[in-house]
Structures are given as C-alpha cells and as structure tokens.
Amino acid sequence: MLILTDEEKAIANAIQQLSNQAGSHSPSIFAIAEELPQLEIKIDACFLSNPYATDLVLDDFTKQLIHTNKIKKVLEYYPSQNQVIANVLSPCLNVPAKNIFIGNGATEIIQAVIHNFTTRKIIVNIPTFSPYYEFVKKGVKVVLNELNKDEHFEINIENYIQLVEKEKPDTIVLINPNNPSAGYITLADIKFLLNQLRRVDNIIIDESFIHFAYEDEEYEIKSAITMTEEFRNLIIVKSMTKDFGIAGIRAGYAVMDEEKIRHLLRYGYLWNVSGLAEYFFRLYAQDEFQSEYEKARIRYIQEAKHFFSELSAIEGLKVYPSMANFVLVELTNGATSYDFVSKLLIKYGIYFRDGSDKIGLDGEFARIASRTKDENEIILDAIKEVLQIVPEQLVMKKYLYGKQFYA
Amino acid sequence: MLILTDEEKAIANAIQQLSNQAGSHSPSIFAIAEELPQLEIKIDACFLSNPYATDLVLDDFTKQLIHTNKIKKVLEYYPSQNQVIANVLSPCLNVPAKNIFIGNGATEIIQAVIHNFTTRKIIVNIPTFSPYYEFVKKGVKVVLNELNKDEHFEINIENYIQLVEKEKPDTIVLINPNNPSAGYITLADIKFLLNQLRRVDNIIIDESFIHFAYEDEEYEIKSAITMTEEFRNLIIVKSMTKDFGIAGIRAGYAVMDEEKIRHLLRYGYLWNVSGLAEYFFRLYAQDEFQSEYEKARIRYIQEAKHFFSELSAIEGLKVYPSMANFVLVELTNGATSYDFVSKLLIKYGIYFRDGSDKIGLDGEFARIASRTKDENEIILDAIKEVLQIVPEQLVMKKYLYGKQFYA
Numbered sequence: 110m111l112i113l114t115d116e117e118k119a120i121a122n123a124i125q126q127l128s129n130q131a132g133s134h135s136p137s138i139f140a141i142a143e144e145l146p147q148l149e150i151k152i153d154a155c156f157l158s159n160p161y162a163t164d165l166v167l168d169d170f171t172k173q174l175i176h177t178n179k180i181k182k183v184l185e186y187y188p189s190q191n192q193v194i195a196n197v198l199s200p201c202l203n204v205p206a207k208n209i210f211i212g213n214g215a216t217e218i219i220q221a222v223i224h225n226f227t228t229r230k231i232i233v234n235i236p237t238f239s240p241y242y243e244f245v246k247k248g249v250k251v252v253l254n255e256l257n258k259d260e261h262f263e264i265n266i267e268n269y270i271q272l273v274e275k276e277k278p279d280t281i282v283l284i285n286p287n288n289p290s291a292g293y294i295t296l297a298d299i300k301f302l303l304n305q306l307r308r309v310d311n312i313i314i315d316e317s318f319i320h321f322a323y324e325d326e327e328y329e330i331k332s333a334i335t336m337t338e339e340f341r342n343l344i345i346v347k348s349m350t351k352d353f354g355i356a357g358i359r360a361g362y363a364v365m366d367e368e369k370i371r372h373l374l375r376y377g378y379l380w381n382v383s384g385l386a387e388y389f390f391r392l393y394a395q396d397e398f399q400s401e402y403e404k405a406r407i408r409y410i411q412e413a414k415h416f417f418s419e420l421s422a423i424e425g426l427k428v429y430p431s432m433a434n435f436v437l438v439e440l441t442n443g444a445t446s447y448d449f450v451s452k453l454l455i456k457y458g459i460y461f462r463d464g465s466d467k468i469g470l471d472g473e474f475a476r477i478a479s480r481t482k483d484e485n486e487i488i489l490d491a492i493k494e495v496l497q498i499v500p501e502q503l504v505m506k507k508y509l510y511g512k513q514f515y516a
Numbered sequence: 517m518l519i520l521t522d523e524e525k526a527i528a529n530a531i532q533q534l535s536n537q538a539g540s541h542s543p544s545i546f547a548i549a550e551e552l553p554q555l556e557i558k559i560d561a562c563f564l565s566n567p568y569a570t571d572l573v574l575d576d577f578t579k580q581l582i583h584t585n586k587i588k589k590v591l592e593y594y595p596s597q598n599q600v601i602a603n604v605l606s607p608c609l610n611v612p613a614k615n616i617f618i619g620n621g622a623t624e625i626i627q628a629v630i631h632n633f634t635t636r637k638i639i640v641n642i643p644t645f646s647p648y649y650e651f652v653k654k655g656v657k658v659v660l661n662e663l664n665k666d667e668h669f670e671i672n673i674e675n676y677i678q679l680v681e682k683e684k685p686d687t688i689v690l691i692n693p694n695n696p697s698a699g700y701i702t703l704a705d706i707k708f709l710l711n712q713l714r715r716v717d718n719i720i721i722d723e724s725f726i727h728f729a730y731e732d733e734e735y736e737i738k739s740a741i742t743m744t745e746e747f748r749n750l751i752i753v754k755s756m757t758k759d760f761g762i763a764g765i766r767a768g769y770a771v772m773d774e775e776k777i778r779h780l781l782r783y784g785y786l787w788n789v790s791g792l793a794e795y796f797f798r799l800y801a802q803d804e805f806q807s808e809y810e811k812a813r814i815r816y817i818q819e820a821k822h823f824f825s826e827l828s829a830i831e832g833l834k835v836y837p838s839m840a841n842f843v844l845v846e847l848t849n850g851a852t853s854y855d856f857v858s859k860l861l862i863k864y865g866i867y868f869r870d871g872s873d874k875i876g877l878d879g880e881f882a883r884i885a886s887r888t889k890d891e892n893e894i895i896l897d898a899i900k901e902v903l904q905i906v907p908e909q910l911v912m913k914k915y916l917y918g919k920q921f922y923a
Contacts, residue, residue: 130599134786137596138589139794156593163592170591175582182545184577184792185570186563187763189544192537213620213766213788220784224631244784356594357791359620377627377651379541381620383790384764385591387546 111444111495113451120148121451133239133466151458151508154478154488157288157318157435158354161405161481166353169392183384191378194390198362201394207367208337210374211390213381215317215348215361220244221373222344222363223280226311230278234264235469236289238315241282252276255469261429262290262437266298270305280311286318286433289467289476293322293432296331303333303340310342317348317361320406321413322432328407334364341366349389351434352406360386409434413479419489420477425496437464440473442496449495450475457491457504518851518902520858527555528858535873540646542869558865558915561885561895564695564725564842565761568812568888573760576799590791598785601797605769608801614774615744617781618797620788622724622755622768627651628780629751629770630687633718637685641671642876645695645722659683662876668836669697669844673705677712687718693725693840696874696883700729700839703738710740710747717749724755724768727813728820729839735814741771748773756796758841759813767793816841820886826896827884832903844871847880849903856902857882864898864911 113121127136127144135155141148174180188194195209202209212218223231223244230250233241242251254272256262264283273281283302286293294302299314306312319332337343349360360382382390392398417436421428425442440449450463464474479485487507493499520528534543534551542562548555581587595601602616609616619625630638630651637657640648649658661679663669671690680688690709693700701709706721713719726739744750756767767789789797799805824843828835832849847856857870871881886892894914900906 131597132786134597135594137594137600139593140596140600153593158592167588167591181574182764184574184764185565185761186546186560187542187544187757188766189547190538190541193544193547213624213790216784216786217620217788220786224784240784240786246783350594354592356787357589357591359595359787359790376653377623377631377647379539379623379627379647380763380766381624383620383766383792385790385792 111448111452111497113448113455117451117455120145120455121447124148124451124454128466133243135462148455149458150454150460152480152484152488153460154480154484155460155462155476156354156356157351157433157478158356159321159352159405159409159434160354160484161409162352162402163354165398165401165405166355166389166392169398170388173392174388183388186384187380188382188384188387191374191381194382194387195362197391197394201399202334202364204334204337204364205367207370208364210363210365210370210378211382211386212361212363213383213386214350214356214359215315215346216240217359217381218346218361218363219313219315221378222311222313222346222365222369225373226369227280230276231280231282232273232276232278233282234284234287236262236464236467237282237469238284238288239468241284241313252278253468256287256290256292258472261292262287263292263430264294266294266302270302273306273309278309280313281306281309282313282315284315284317286322286431288318288433289435289462289464289470289474290429290437291318291431291433291435292429295324296333299333300336303336303343307340307342311344312340312342313344313346315346317346317351318433319347320352321410321434323410328410337364337366344369349393353389353393353402355389358385358389359383360389409479412482412485416479416485416489419485420492423489423492423496424498426492435476435478438475438477440475444473444496446473446475449473452495453491456495457487459488459491518855518859518904520855520862524858524862527552527862528854531555531858531861540650540873555862556865557861557867559887559891559895560867561887561891562867562869562883563761563763564758564840564885565763566728566759566812566816566841567761567891568816569759569809570761572805572808572812573762573796573799576805577795580799581795590795593791594787595789595791595794598781598788601789601794602769604798604801608806609741609769609771611741611744611771612774614777615771617770617772617777617785618789618793619768619770620790620793621757621763621766622722622753623647624766624788625753625768625770626720626722628785629718629720629753629772632780633776634687637683638687638689639680639683639685640689641691641694643669643696643871643874644689644876645691646875648689648691648720659685660875663694663697663699665879668699669694670699670837671701673701673709677709680713680716685716687720688713688716689720689722691722691724693729693838695725695840696842696869696871696877696881697836697844698725698838698840698842699836702731703740706740707743710743710750714747714749718751719747719749720751720753722753724753724758725840726754727759728817728841730817735817744771744773751776756800760796760800762796765792765796766790767796816886819889819892823886823892823896826892827899830896830899830903831905833899842883842885845882845884847882851880851903853880853882856880859902860898863902864894866895866898
C-alpha cells in the first residue's frame with residue numbers, strides 16, 4: 110500500500126495550501142521554493158514542455174544575446190508592437206501578418222478572445238484547461254460537455270455537432286490535442302467539423318500541443334492554421350510554452366480573422382509582449398533554428414511514445430491514449446492520486462499534476478509529462494517503487510550514480 | 517535656418533511612415549533598425565528612463581541570473597501568479613498585497629482598469645499618454661480637458677474640480693507628473709482633490725514619473741500610494757519602465773481597492789508577467805537594491821535639473837517647467853518640430869519625440885528626455901548646432917574624441 114509518513118503528510122498538506130492559493134493551477138516552482146525550501150523538485154513532469162527544445166532556445170539565447178551583450182538592448186528598450194512581430198512570424202507560419210495576433214502567452218489570448226467575442230454562450234469540453242470556462246464574463250452561459258471516460262475522453266464528432274446545433278452557442282472550444290486528457294482530433298475531422306459548424310461565430314481551436322501530435326511516422330504537424338482564410342469564424346490559439354519550454358518568456362500567438370485582430374488592437378494590447386518574447390519570435394522565424402528544432406521535436410515525440418508505452422506496462426496504472434507530450438493516468442490499485450503525487454514529489458523530487466481538482470475527472474488521475482530520456486527512466490522506476498512493484502532504493506541509486514541528467 | 521538635405525528628407529519620410537504604423541507611439545528601436553539600417557540611434561532621448569538605474573538592474577541581472585545560470589529557470593518555468601508577486605512587493609510599498617495588482621507593463625493595467633471599471637464617461641487631460649483615451653470602449657464618452665499652454669499645461673485644481681462636478685464622469689485620469697508636459701500636482705493638492713471628488717468611482721493617478729518629482733531638496737518621493745485605504749476610488753498606476761529603464765521586461769503594478777483586484781483576477785490575468793518581471797520585482801524588494809537605487813535616482817534628478825536649465829538658456833527654444841525626467845520644448849525660431857527632430861536623428865543619431873501628433877499640443881513641440889550627464893552635453897551641443905547658435909562639427913568631435921559615453 111502507498112502510505113505517506115507523518116512528515117510527508119505535513120509537507121503534502123503545505124503543498125495543498127499553496128495549490129489552493131494558485132486556484133486551479135499548479136503553484137510555480139518559485140513559489141514552492143520560497144514556501145517549502147526543504148522540497149527539491151528534481152524532475153518537473155508537471156511542466157508540459159519539450160526539454161530538448163528548451164536547450165536549443167537557451168543555447169541561441171546565450172550565443173546571440175548574452176555573449177554579444179545584446180541582452181542590454183532587449184531588456185532596456187521597448188519591444189516592437191504587435192503587428193511588427195506578426196510580420197516577422199508571417200512567412201514561417203504561411204499566414205498573412207494581418208491574421209496574426211501576438212500574445213503574452215496563450216492565456217492572454219484566451220482572455221482577449223473570450224472577453225471580446227463571446228457574448229452569449231460557450232461550449233467547453235471537460236476535463237479541460239480551466240481558463241476556458243473560468244475567464245467567461247458574467248452573463249455568458251457556459252455549457253460543460255463532459256467527455257466520456259469509457260470513450261477515453263475522446264470527442265465523438267457526430268454527438269458534438271448535434272450538441273452545438275442544439276445549444277446554438279456563439280463560441281466553442283476544442284483543445285487539440287486536449288489537456289489534460291491528451292485526446293486528438295484528426296485534421297480531416299477538424300475540417301469536417303468546421304464545414305458543419307459555419308454558423309458558430311467563434312470556433313476556438315487551441316493547438317498548443319499540436320507539435321507533439323502525428324498522423325503517421327513522418328510526424329508532420331497537422332495544424333488547421335491555414336484554414337482561417339476559408340473559415341472566418343476559426344480562431345487558432347497557440348502557446349509557445351509547450352513546444353519550446355519557455356513558460357517564463359510568455360509567448361503565444363493566435364491566427365484569426367483580421368477584423369477581430371483590428372478590434373483587439375484598436376482597444377489595447379500595446380507592447381503586450383516583452384523584448385525577450387520578441388527575440389524568441391525572431392529566432393523562431395529563422396530557417397536554421399527551424400531545422401534544428403524539427404530534429405528536437407521528432408526526437409522528443411519518439412522518446413515520449415516509448416515512455417508512454419513503458420508506463421502502460423505498469424500494473425496499477427491505466428494509461429489513456431495520448432497524442433500530446435503527456436499522458437493522463439488513472440490509479441487502479443486503490444491508491445489516491447493525492448498520495449501518489451505527494452509521495453513522488455516529497456520522496457523523489459518528481460512533480461506530477463494531481464487531477465483531483467479537475468472538473469470532469471472522476472477517479473484517481475494524475476497527468477505525467479514526458480521529459481528527457483534519462484528523466485523518463487527515473488520516473489518509471491520511481492512509480493514502480495511507489496506502487497511497490499520493485500523494491501525501493503533503485504531510484505535513489507540512479508540519482509546518485511546515474512548520468513548527469515539534471516543540470 | 518534649419519533645412520533638411522534631400523537625403524535627410526527621404527529618411528525623415530521613411531521614419532514618418534514607420535511612425536504612422538506605430539499609431540500614436542514611437543516605433544521601437546528594433547523596428548527602426550530593421551527598416552532603416554542606415555540610421556544609428558546613438559542617444560535615445562525619446563526613451564523616458566533613468567539610465568543609471570538601468571545599469572544597476574543590469575549589473576544585478578548579470579551577477580544573479582547569468583553568472584549563476586539561474587536564467588535557465590527564469591526563462592523555462594512558469595512565473596508565479598499575480599498575488600504571489602504582490603506579496604513580495606507588499607513590504608517595500610507599505611501596502612497590503614490584496615491591494616496590489618501586478619501588470620505586464622503599465623499599459624496592461626490601464627487597459628484592464630478602463631475596460632473593466634469605466635462604463636459611462638472618462639475625463640482625460642490633454643496633452644496626455646494616448647492609451648487613456650484610445651483604449652476606451654465603444655459607448656463610453658471621452659471628455660478631453662485641454663490644458664492651457666499659457667498656464668504651462670498645468671492643472672488648475674479649482675477649475676478641474678468644477679469640470680468633474682459638471683460632467684459627472686465615472687472615471688478621471690491624472691498623470692502625475694504629466695506626460696508629455698511634465699507638469700506636477702503636489703501631494704497636498706492631490707489630497708485636496710481626492711477629498712473633493714469622493715463621488716467619482718475611479719480616480720486613476722498614474723505615478724509612472726513620480727520618482728523624478730520632488731517638493732524640496734530632500735528629493736523624497738511623494739506618492740499617493742498609501743491613500744488607497746482612505747480613498748477606495750483611488751487607483752494608482754505605476755510603470756517600472758521609467759524609473760528603471762527596463763521597458764523590454766514589461767513590468768508595472770497598480771494599487772487599488774481589493775474588490776477591484778479580485779474582479780480582475782477572477783476573470784483573467786493568469787501568468788501575466790514574465791519570469792524576468794518576477795525576478796525584477798524580487799530584486800526591487802531587496803533593501804540593498806533599494807539603497808543603491810536611491811543614490812542613482814537622486815543623482816539622475818540632479819543632473820536632469822541641470823540639463824533642463826541649460827536647455828532653457830538656448831535661444832529659439834521655450835522650455836516648459838518640468839517635474840519629470842523630460843521636458844517639453846517649443847521651437848520659437850520658425851523651425852518645425854518635424855525638421856528639428858528629423859535633423860537631430862538623421863545627422864546626430866539623437867532621438868527625440870516629435871510632439872506634432874499629440875492631441876492638445878498646438879505648435880512646434882518636442883519632448884526631450886534627460887539621459888546620462890555626458891549624453892546630455894552632446895544633446896545640448898547638437899541642438900545649438902542645429903539651431904545655428906554655434907558652428908557645426910562640435911558634436912562630431914565629441915562623438916569621436918569625447919569620453920566613451922555610449923557603450
């Protein structure tokens with residue numbers, strides 16, 4: 110049985126209090142370090158990012174900004190305005206600049222879209238990323254469409270279209286792949302949906318995890334981004350945090366009808382991204398960076414696939430199908446997700462997302478991100494120890510004598 | 517006479533086009549560098565910041581983040597949420613955390629306040645920082661209160677109170693010191709105003725330049741920040757860009773009634789500042805930094821005072837009284853501000869803000885920021901050359917043989 114010691118219980122309780130302060134999100138590692146200095150996060154598998162891409166960005170950051178001392182200008186001076194940066198991104202996204210809105214992270218874009226364009230009713234599939242219903246303003250009706258556990262939380266396209274036709278919302282949201290359930294809608298199905306739902310004013314497709322999805326072994330990105338010209342109600346939301354692991358930079362973009370962007374920029378969003386975000390977007394637009402990133406992306410997908418299959422083999426865990434860089438796992442041996450997540454954090458320094466506060470997740474769920482190959486191995490061993498499938502001390506040995514996997 | 521050569525005219529025209537794209541703001545130095553690589557900005561006196569404080573922040577940034585490699589965490593991980601950072605600032609602002617809202621630059625705060633709390637009518641004094649009327653949503657009436665050139669664009673408190681009582685707005689805005697006119701309202705007058713105007717729902721006082729104002733030779737900061745408890749309609753807006761010269765980091769805060777902050781955070785502003793902004797706020801809260809900054813602040817004020825008095829002595833320039841780190845100057849010898857600003861930028865690499873697109877500024881105005889002591893000297897000589905008070909080549913000599921004033 111998975112049992113917390115009294116000391117672990119006390120720490121778990123303190124973490125819980127921090128989490129409560131953070132609303133429906135995990136507390137930042139800075140907040141944890143400040144409040145719980147005795148806790149050392151060695152592997153952050155709560156953070157849904159590609160660590161190889163982070164290394165790539167940080168290498169370029171060091172070479173191009175630190176070694177040249179250009180960092181001074183980036184920190185000191187005003188960044189460029191929204192449409193100047195949209196111009197930089199336009200060629201690599203293959204979308205006209207007038208259809209690109211640059212955001213201070215995807216959350217700013219979600220807030221902007223929902224506050225400005227959603228006036229009556231929104232349908233949100235649950236479980237989901239909570240801002241999609243939390244940010245909705247007073248007077249707007251939220252319809253929560255519960256995805257079915259028995260259908261692996263995947264969307265049934267026909268039922269969904271029927272629901273939309275019945276409810277007649279002005280806004281619908283599809284996260285593809287979904288967070289936290291990692292389910293995926295194929296590009297063909299997205300196109301079918303868009304064709305059927307032309308009367309909905311705002312169809313938000315959040316593609317923050319699309320770089321990790323694939324439809325064949327070519328691992329090509331299947332984005333709906335170029336469809337905004339055909340479907341003027343389509344709004345693609347894109348975080349850069351997941352692909353590149355740069356949550357601290359706060360960078361995202363959206364692709365949508367130019368009228369909507371004109372409206373947003375008419376009433377605000379002046380200097381809404383930092384100099385570092387501008388630097389990142391300029392880096393992202395470089396061919397050389399793109400080709401290096403593509404290698405890091407495919408390597409990471411392949412390692413994640415392997416990791417998820419190893420996780421699936423662990424007794425006591427049910428692993429849901431994933432097309433993202435994380436999996437939703439359900440504990441099937443009687444352990445609670447709270448104890449499971451707490452034990453892994455406190456004893457092993459491995460941080461997962463406890464699913465117990467997610468609306469639409471009934472049961473004992475945790476969300477586990479794929480990290481580097483070495484980190485994934487340690488995660489697998491630690492889970493096996495915690496679930497008492499293997500004897501203890503294996504993980505501690507890896508930390509002590511293993512490769513230098515965590516700088 | 518101030519005459520542009522044909523080549524200068526062509527460049528001035530290209531700059532004008534960039535400016536038009538930037539709306540009512542100056543184009544960023546990154547946008548200028550990209551579009552007009554032949555133009556080298558050597559002294560940015562358009563940028564209203566204390567360069568000594570920038571050096572201070574950059575030194576700490578280099579020591580604490582780059583040399584320790586903590587920068588990786590700051591860029592990679594999610595920053596803390598709004599109220600966690602408010603907690604960090606609370607002791608040094610001497611304001612409870614529940615009254616502090618952290619913003620992605622002051623402009624995000626202005627947008628947040630005006631979009632959420634201004635529903636009927638707003639009074640804005642002009643000339644002003646344009647977002648205060650530009651961001652106002654459809655249906656809200658904007659009353660522009662034109663400050664009088666003959667009164668040096670300073671507010672006449674009694675007339676202003678009468679106007680507010682007549683117009684009955686739900687929101688009024690006072691920038692103190694004002695931008696671009698640099699006029700100042702004493703703390704005693706602010707208190708008098710607040711007492712008289714208790715019925716206005718939102719009294720926005722933008723104190724972004726308050727660190728440069730003074731009421732005696734002690735140079736003590738006279739902020740109204742602690743009055744938000746007594747006057748629950750008071751909203752203090754504070755940019756960090758001016759005091760610290762870190763526009764690229766995007767950091768600001770507001771102090772206001774806790775109900776208003778709860779409302780804002782209930783509907784958004786999740787992870788709205790970057791990891792670097794969080795780092796900056798944590799640095800700002802350190803006693804040692806505060807005491808170093810205080811020296812840099814007073815040094816800069818004293819040098820600015822000297823600079824403004826030297827400017828006032830130049831024939832052909834009328835310099836308006838200033839309590840900020842910049843002055844509004846009017847050209848009185850027949851030169852247009854367009855030619856004046858263009859010549860200084862193209863020939864000398866000195867960047868001023870042309871006032872010709874500012875509503876409420878009739879005449880030939882430019883706004884000139886105080887920079888370092890050495891830079892100010894070059895600015896003074898260049899202006900004298902341009903206005904043909906001294907023979908040419910003095911400035912070029914300074915650039916070539918002078919101190920290493922521009923890193």
